[in-house]
Amino acid sequence: MSTLNDVAREAKVSTITVSRVINNPEKVKPITRERVQRAMDKINYVQNPVAKALVSKRVGIIDVYVPESIDLSNPFIMHLLVGISEELSKQMYSFLIIRDRKHEHRCDGYIVTGLLKDEIHEMYQYALERKRPIALFGHTDNEEIDCIDVDNIEGVRMITEYVLQNGHKNLAMINVNEEKDYTLDRYEGYCRALQEAGNPSGEHVMYAENSVQGGYEAALRILRENNETTAMICATDIMAIGAIRAVTELGLKVPQDISVTGYDGLGHHLLSSPAITTVCQPVYEIGRLLAQTLLKRIRGEERGVKQSLVPALFLEHSVAGINKSKEDKI
Amino acid sequence: MSTLNDVAREAKVSTITVSRVINNPEKVKPITRERVQRAMDKINYVQNPVAKALVSKRVGIIDVYVPESIDLSNPFIMHLLVGISEELSKQMYSFLIIRDRKHEHRCDGYIVTGLLKDEIHEMYQYALERKRPIALFGHTDNEEIDCIDVDNIEGVRMITEYVLQNGHKNLAMINVNEEKDYTLDRYEGYCRALQEAGNPSGEHVMYAENSVQGGYEAALRILRENNETTAMICATDIMAIGAIRAVTELGLKVPQDISVTGYDGLGHHLLSSPAITTVCQPVYEIGRLLAQTLLKRIRGEERGVKQSLVPALFLEHSVAGINKSKEDKI
DNA sequence: CTTATAAATGATAACGTTAACATTACATTT
DNA sequence: AAATGTAATGTTAACGTTATCATTTATAAG
Known part of the structure; x- marks a missing residue:
């Protein structure tokens, strides 16, 4: 697998210039940009998202925590996941279904569902320690948690x-x-x-x-x-x-x-x-809302906690x- | 978030010793090990899997590619995902549902489903470029691809x-x-x-x-x-x-x-x-088999391509x- | 008490990217 | 022609881990 350095060598520029061609192309002179592009094509460059994540501290992944007690093939969870999935992928995010938290992963935030009162509290502590935001499907008396529930x-x-x-x-x-x-x-x-x-x-x-x-x-x-x-x-x-x-x-x-x-x-x-x-x-809609809220929170665009109760449809x-x-x- | 260095400073050892306590505890003298453990507990150390992935070149994630044409809330896909999920999490892996491949992620391999003939070929090229193995739900004339299908x-x-x-x-x-x-x-x-x-x-x-x-x-x-x-x-x-x-x-x-x-x-x-x-x-079982095969392939334990046709159950x-x-x- | 050997620990570099700052090149003004 | 400003590019370090090799310390053998 080729790296930025390989491209840089090929195009006879510095590494950072190649990085700029990818992330801020307008900051590179068109002629150079072209040359770099050709070099990338030539050696078939593919970005390494892990390295990028290490420095940017954003991995583009949301962990969706569904405890083992909940059957994944149940349409309730399915529709929720579909809603989450569609909103996230629209914003270039992906999601990971987590069934137990033993194995640590890097993610930018959590969406959680199907938890009992004290499990919510525990999950909140967990997220807090890792300084990652959380969005809950359900309701809670913890007023620090963004949550959405059906009435x-x-x-x-x-x-x-x-x-x-x-x-x-x-x-x-x-x-x-x-x-x-x-x-x-x-x-x-x-x-x-x-x-x-x-x-x-x-x-x-x-x-x-x-x-x-x-x-x-x-x-x-x-x-x-x-x-x-x-x-x-x-x-x-x-x-x-x-x-x-x-x-x-x-x-x-x-x-x-x-x-x-x-x-x-x-x-x-x-x-x-x-x-x-x-x-x-309206589980699908709730999935989308949860994802939206969480992403806003991650980007720091959301101020104040958001707790809502959405009506069921007859x-x-x-x-x-x-x-x-x-x-x-x- | 604290790092290995923070722990090392706290325990008055080198970074690498802390790393060893985590990955090869038997290589560290019990007394030192104890001290490091206490330091980790004290400052609440959590490993950074991104940094680990960067050097180990393993992220512990499998991309499950489900094209947008397939409805995720369909029980067929659901049962497949459940099977995949259970087998992967047993082996400390997670999975990411990918609906389009625009956004690059790091993963250790692909499980793909619902593809037409030429889409399979394209996906195979994609995986090949990234040097990652692939396991297909379906059948193909490409004899390089591990695949399982229902008869x-x-x-x-x-x-x-x-x-x-x-x-x-x-x-x-x-x-x-x-x-x-x-x-x-x-x-x-x-x-x-x-x-x-x-x-x-x-x-x-x-x-x-x-x-x-x-x-x-x-x-x-x-x-x-x-x-x-x-x-x-x-x-x-x-x-x-x-x-x-x-x-x-x-x-x-x-x-x-x-x-x-x-x-x-x-x-x-x-x-x-x-x-x-x-x-x-038997979609659930197939999900598990696909995950098993893929993980073996990743670990280099699988030799020869595995293509199978499982019977449907009356x-x-x-x-x-x-x-x-x-x-x-x- | 040396010396050889094994066990424990450490220093340095590397993984591939980006941020911050530094430099160079070029155009514009005086 | 010198001074100034801006656009383009580059240098260095950092992110947090592990691999490799080097060094120190402890243990056993002669």
Whole structure:
């Protein structure tokens, strides 16, 4: 591999002149510039970004930290990564997916996601020690951290309200059986909507694994325990797909007999037929925003901490009003 | 940020001794080692991997090149990335997703995917110039390139044969309307199975966009053009989901009236009810293998080019035998 | 107590680039 | 023609590490 020095020798100029041709061409006389260009072409020069990074202290890489507990092939993370990726590459940056932090890498900043409260604090310390900025997907009480989160409480409240407004009175929620922030938030949104509507028939929440199978089983349990139920608010689209399968297998129609709503809106809701009414977390946009914020922070263009809560988007597909024919069938 | 020199000064030894404590601790006397360790802890030393990379000429990063034409949020790429990621991080490597090659990075090798014939050649030249090894997901006639591919011809042949063995005689294929290798391979597999079975009713292929909607429309067209059809071989699971939706909407049952098979086996086949019989491309495993091969090549442990074709895995869920009740319904 | 040998440590240079400052060349003004 | 200013180019050092070879110190052998 040839170096700046090789080019310099070939073009009979000094190393720094070659460097200038690359980085500040306007500072080099056109004739010299040409000569250097030809020399570069001749010996097939390719810049060594490591050497450049050593002196400039910028590597052009962002570490995206996704803890091992999160499945990378999950569309949530995927869409986030796509958003991050597109914004970064637009600004000539790349990203590295980090699953554990044992192996030190050089990067210019961190984007982190899927962390619990104290993990966030730990990550913050880690970044601080290395004097690199951090941008978080999620929320935190640490007011020094730039972060963006989806307003999931409001998202679930909204879709529940919508179902209530369609005349449903006996709702049940299918939530994920993990004690995570996002699980609690969805429960909270569900409760708020019920309270606002005067809480017609109390809260019914069934917890299950976040999978098609989990949704399927939860729906069966709900219908067995309380066949008054006419609407199911699912905490994820995947669970909604399972719930619909269960309802259909019992000979009931979705949405005529039972309404089933999802949550996430990342593509799975379209795979069910009929497509599921859901709430979309604008994860792709959040990825881009996180990347933008971080790059601004790196360049010192961002002043003051940026913490924001973005709304979830309502995606209506099919929630029928209440239908009294159901009782006959079960 | 503190450097080796800072540690050296603190511990009253030379820089190189500190370096040895990190890289070859057995070459340093225990007492000195202890002292250096304490100094490192005291001033919170963190190695600078860029400087290390400059001299060692290893950066510990693999560039995974996914051209912009491929959607990153597609589960195929995702599973591949997960496989690559897990194998690399096990060996203390990281990876960088590259979407265009304009921005030069330092890496130790390339994993490439989704390239056309001449793009592969171009990429090979690119890697060669930089003296870095390359591992390809796909196949090529260039015998210098390590590569792994799925035997999709055999995969489609296998699932088609299975459908034929279940008594179906009027098959139709729903293929992707793009002129890519993988599209041609699937067509080829379908034809082979038909030929082996004596080609009872000729080839019927409908081309459509690779989406739920595409599969839906293709299935409708097939049933309109030829209502003898009792089985649809879809080139992707997503299209199969659409096809099932179309068949169901026409009042026909899957799989009793019409069998619908998928292809890919990356999760989507489970989202339909009933789950789709499909063929699984072991993409995760391939990702790991690619990473393994590449790292061996980097370390000089691999001799001779490694080109392999791995079989696709048959995943049976529900393909009923032919059912004569269909004609009454349409 | 030398001397030979091995273990531990150190001095220097190198990796390939850029920043900061220094010099030279050339054009413009007086 | 000398003085001044600016454009173009060059010299040196620095970034933080490791490799190579040199030196010192400790250990064992005679």
